[in-house]
Amino acid sequence: MSLEERVREVQARLTRACEAAGRAPAAVELLPVSKRQPEALIREALALGFTRFGENYVQEGATKAQALPQAAFILIGPLQSNKAKVALETFTELQSVDRLELARRLDRLAGELEVVRPTWIQVDLWGEATKLGGCPEGQLPELIAFLDRSPRLPLQGLMAIPPPGDAKPFGELAALRDRWRQRLGRDLRLSMGMSGDLEAAVAAGSDQIRIGTAFFGER
Ligand SMILES: *Cc1c(COP(=O)(O)O)cnc(C)c1O
16 A cells, blocks of 8 residues: 555544544644654655654654654654753654653753743553653643743643553543643643544544554554
8 A cells, every 4th residue: 555545544534533523624633653664755745745743762853854854753752861952953842741850851951952842741541651651640730830831841732652452541531631621721632542543532532643554554
């Protein structure tokens, strides 16, 4: 299957999922995840009109960002503190901020670099942080409070990689998002759903699905 065919198939899945959920298809962003995919395929996706791409690894993202200045790369993988500066220089948006110490460092460095980077908090409600990263619910209030006051790292919403299986985690994330929306009195977006489970994520209220395999093919 060509990239174009796969993309059309993913878009059709997304449209059907939105219709089934009574949501407008334009309400959910399809973010292609280009980790471990060659630049040539990203160029093809650019030609199809996609401009934003999720990447997991800082160094790989930096190499691609240099080769493809017309693309915007978004960090969706774990971030070590010592790579914070390169991450700010490389990515237009950070989705995997999951601890206060990292947020403080990013905030200070973003000030030095004079950049603004829309930021999401990766949350972990299921005790998988050791494997995948993510802020446990108990540490969320202080992290949200900090980012909510940081003009350099404007808080966009919550991102998660829930355990595969049933749709229950998506509902838990949607409820968490709703609670914080109310508490902050403003919108927060929700990034959840991947190739295998985008339908359940959209049904639960996801605003952004991150699609690797179904978009670019096997890695
Ligand atoms: C790899 C990855 C994806 C995409 O996964 P697929 O199953 O290939 O669609 C989405 N989000 C994160 C955080 C990832 O690491």
